[in-house]
Amino acid sequence: MASSSTVSNPDANSNRSRESKRKKRRKIGDAGEIEPLTSLDQSRWRTDNEQQIYSSKLLQALRHVRRSNDNPSPVNAGRAVRETADRVLAVTAKGRSRWSRAILSGRLSLRLSQINKKHKKAKLNNGNIKSKKPAAAKKNRLPAIQRKVRVLGRLVPGCQKVPFPNLLEETTDYISALEMQIRAMTFLTGLLSAGGAGAGSVAAQPDRLG
Numbered sequence: 236m237a238s239s240s241t242v243s244n245p246d247a248n249s250n251r252s253r254e255s256k257r258k259k260r261r262k263i264g265d266a267g268e269i270e271p272l273t274s275l276d277q278s279r280w281r282t283d284n285e286q287q288i289y290s291s292k293l294l295q296a297l298r299h300v301r302r303s304n305d306n307p308s309p310v311n312a313g314r315a316v317r318e319t320a321d322r323v324l325a326v327t328a329k330g331r332s333r334w335s336r337a338i339l340s341g342r343l344s345l346r347l348s349q350i351n352k353k354h355k356k357a358k359l360n361n362g363n364i365k366s367k368k369p370a371a372a373k374k375n376r377l378p379a380i381q382r383k384v385r386v387l388g389r390l391v392p393g394c395q396k397v398p399f400p401n402l403l404e405e406t407t408d409y410i411s412a413l414e415m416q417i418r419a420m421t422f423l424t425g426l427l428s429a430g431g432a433g434a435g436s437v438a439a440q441p442d443r444l445g
Contacts, residue, residue: 275332275404280411285327290419293323324416333401334409337393 279285296319304315321338328335377385387406388395394405 275408277408277411280415286415286419289327290423292327293320293419294423296323320416320420324412328412332408333394333405334392
């Protein structure tokens with residue numbers, strides 16, 4: 236009876252086959268298929284308005300960090316400023332890029348902690364150096380361009396396992412954002428070193444924050 240019902244209902248069979256093909260395509264896509272490019276607008280980071288928005292948010296965030304840490308050590312203070320600047324940059328990007336989402340979700344700090352753990356284990360397990368040499372030799376046999384792409388993927392947050400076209404787009408947007416960050420922080424440093432007279436005017440424009 237089951238076989239006769241299957242034969243008598245060819246539409247159901249075709250729907251099942253289409254659904255199974257869709258699932259296979261999804262699995263293939265998850266394994267490294269090129270993602271659709273998001274058309275990130277790198278020119279937005281070059282506008283004065285975007286720099287003003289970032290400077291205002293950064294100044295407010297740094298003031299909050301300073302209030303929460305009364306007497307930080309120079310090392311901790313520098314790390315706090317760097318992390319705050321990157322987090323505010325990711326907030327300004329509004330999660331449109333993979334690198335900004337990675338920073339906001341904390342994957343970058345998690346990745347760094349994992350790397351530190353691996354280094355500690357490597358120091359403790361000096362007896363396993365011989366077993367690691369074949370893996371290192373195999374890595375060195377990779378084409379030069381592939382090795383450079385891997386290094387680039389590690390430098391851009393959240394882009395360690397993305398296809399090459401997406402990596403190039405994310406890298407271009409990330410570099411443009413970092414250039415804007417440098418300009419904004421240089422501007423704020425000049426204001427603060429001059430006595431902070433203009434710093435208040437930068438932060439006193441909440442209506443321009445987006």
